[in-house]
Amino acid sequence: MRRTAEDAAKTRVALLDAALRAFEEKGWRGATFEHVAECAGVTRGALNHHFRDKQTLLIEALEWGWSDYGQRLFSQNNDSVGTSAHEALKALLADFTRLLTRDERFRALASTTVLVAPQALEHSERNSALDEWHERIEGLISMPERDTARPGRREIASLVLVLLQGFTVTAVTRPQDIPQPDELDTALTALVRGLLDS
Structure with missing residues (x-):
């Protein structure tokens, strides 16, 4: 049976998602092609068809993850026409923080970015x-x-991006330090005021 381009695209997304989870669970060395294929529910041959090596898989998984979540986060903020810079930045930071604490795939993306990418990729590949x-x-x-x-x-x-990266590292290494829901609004209001009103 011949596969469609849509089937191939779905398989590719399943592989990228499985790669993030595998890298989070097993680290750079332990996340073998066999493990990623198993997590995605495909054969190793299917994985090899889409990605030539583990480094390419890691790069593309990170790019896909950050691009996908970026589209979601920024489209939410772009829908709020007439929103002030204070409100837009506070919403971005709040949405990002909620993803870090509630979304398993986002946490896998954060963990892979912080713990796995530095072991496997050159500086420019990690940051692109x-x-x-x-x-x-x-x-x-x-x-x-x-x-x-x-x-x-x-x-x-640049400062907001540093702050987001700091939240990412904190979510992976000391999640208890991420502001809890009852204190998030106050903390983010103070942060945004400090960034924009200084």
């Missing part, structure tokens, strides 16, 4: 997946004319 996020964060920030005493949109976007 998040480059687009900087521009999108910058787009959320509407600011009046540049006051040289205050950071500009680019600098604030």
Whole structure:
């Protein structure tokens, strides 16, 4: 039976998802092609058809994961026309934090980014997946004319990205330090005010 392009695309997504979970569970060395194929419910041959080696699989899984979640997070914020920069950044940070604490695939993406990618990938390969996020964060920030005493949109976007990366590392290494739901709003309001009103 001949497979359709849609079937192949579904298999590819299942493999990328399985790879993130396998890397989180087994680490770089333990996440073999056999284990990833088993997690995805396909043969090793199917995995080899889509990815030539484990490093390519890791790179593409990270790019897919960050792109997919980026689309979701930023489309939610783009739907809020007329939202202030304060509200947009606070919503982004709140949604990101909720994903870290409630979404298993997102936690697998975070864990793989923090713990596995540094072992397996060059610096530029690890960071390429998040480059687009900087521009999108910058787009959320509407600011009046540049006051040289205050950071500009680019600098604030860089700080927000650093904060998101810090949340990611914290979710993996010390999850109890992530603000809990009852304190999240207050914590994020203070963070955003500090970023935009300094």
